[in-house]
Amino acid sequence: MTDETVLEMEIPPIIACTISRNVQEFELLIEDMESALGEQWGDLGFEEAIPFFGQEDAESLEFVAIAMDAEDEADLPLLADIIGAANEHGIKVILITEDVSPAALHHLMRKGADEFVPYPLPESELQFAIDRVRAPAPAPVPVEAAEDMGDDQPQKKVKLKKGASRDGVLIAVHGLAGGVGATTFATNLAWELANISKTDAPKVCLVDLDLQFGSVATYLDLPRRESVYELLSDIENMDEDSFSQALMDFEEKLQVLTAPADMLPLDLLPPQDIEKLLKTATEHFDYVVVDMPKTLVQWSETVLNMAHVYFSILEIDMRSAQNALRLKRALQAEDLPFDKLRFLLNRAPKFTDLTGKSRVKRMSESLGISIDVQFPDGGRPITQACDHGLPLATAAAKNPLRREIAKLAKSLHEIGKDSAEAA
Secondary structure (H helix, E strand, C coil): CCHHHHHHCCCCCCCEEEECCCHHHCHHHHHHHHHHHCCCEEEECHHHHHHHHCCHHHHHCCEEEEEEEHHHHHHHHHHHHHHHHHHHCCCEEEEEEECCCHHHHHHHHHCCCCEEEECCCCCCHHHHHHHHHHCCCCCCCCHHHHCCCHHHCCCCCCCCCCCCCCCCEEEEEEECCCCCCHHHHHHHHHHHHHCCCCCCCCCEEEEECCCCCCCHHHHCCCCCCHHHHHHHCCHHHCCHHHHHHHCEEECCCEEEECCCCCCCCHHHCCHHHHHHHHHHHHHHCCEEEEECCCCCCCCHHHHHHHCCEEEEEECCCHHHHHHHHHHHHHHHHCCCCHHHEEEEECCCCCCCCHHHHHHHHHHHHHHCCCEEEECCCCCHHHHHHHHCCCCHHHHCCCCHHHHHHHHHHHHHHHHHHHHHHHC
């Protein structure tokens, strides 16, 4: 091979860089970058990044992956400057973090980072993040074309009245174990409340606060929009307009704040942000139903104190019993209002199952709790309705579970009306 041939060989451009104190401390990141990009990536130190962005070699950069751990929080201002410089040059930013505090992560995301991936890296998660930041931005849809798009037409914007003061009822739903049906219950309770009356239906908002695995959007076949993350990342400056832009309209009867499109740390939001979010919601809606994550976080106490009703969903099994006992001890140890919890048993034994009913009674007595509501097992139609993104009232109106949820919604609404009249 001649020298001229060597010179004529095309050298692949560098399209990405890792930025870290020492990339060797992030071995999995090196492996995933090589797997995704081959030799089309480089590595920079924190001090080298900003000067490099202005060089000719950086013109081909599409994104950078900033890897940091708890030790790097001391350099937070420098990292924020790097993100700002990357944005100025049109370079996307992926954060790779290990043991970083939620406050630091929140700060960097607000500075303009596009994606967040925890370290050690979950399988294929970096590749997914790379695909998202490299995906071309969707072309803007002309207003004239949007009018003829049918089912693809943009969602109708929710309009909220400024200065509203409805003082709505806040209902929290918390599953004490995975798969107990908490999200199914929260979604359908909100829908039943929104349809409780044909002439004077209350305004209802459903809020999904499971920031990592929230499924409300799936159960109602709603898209997850970036405006949700934009709202959650800047609640301090939230007003009626920004709140309404993040809401999704379902069948013109129910307003929904879905979980974000990407997984976020549950502690990303401080208690005061959650308080402001829910206070704004209750000011504009008669009922606000909150689907909680199973994990207790900083702001769980905030929701518990604000809620008028706090439903804890469990099943008749050992894991639910143990978790209920743990929750009871945790709340009582902190002198929190445990009495506000209303325990709801899903997939309860049938009326003729005397052995099962005896187990429920023993469970209640041994835990020292009152199981206020027992829901029947709705069977396969429930799973099918959720998979198709339809409320039970639409997909399985005669299902026994749907009927019990409707009864509970009617009871809650009547209690609310009586309380309002008495006041």
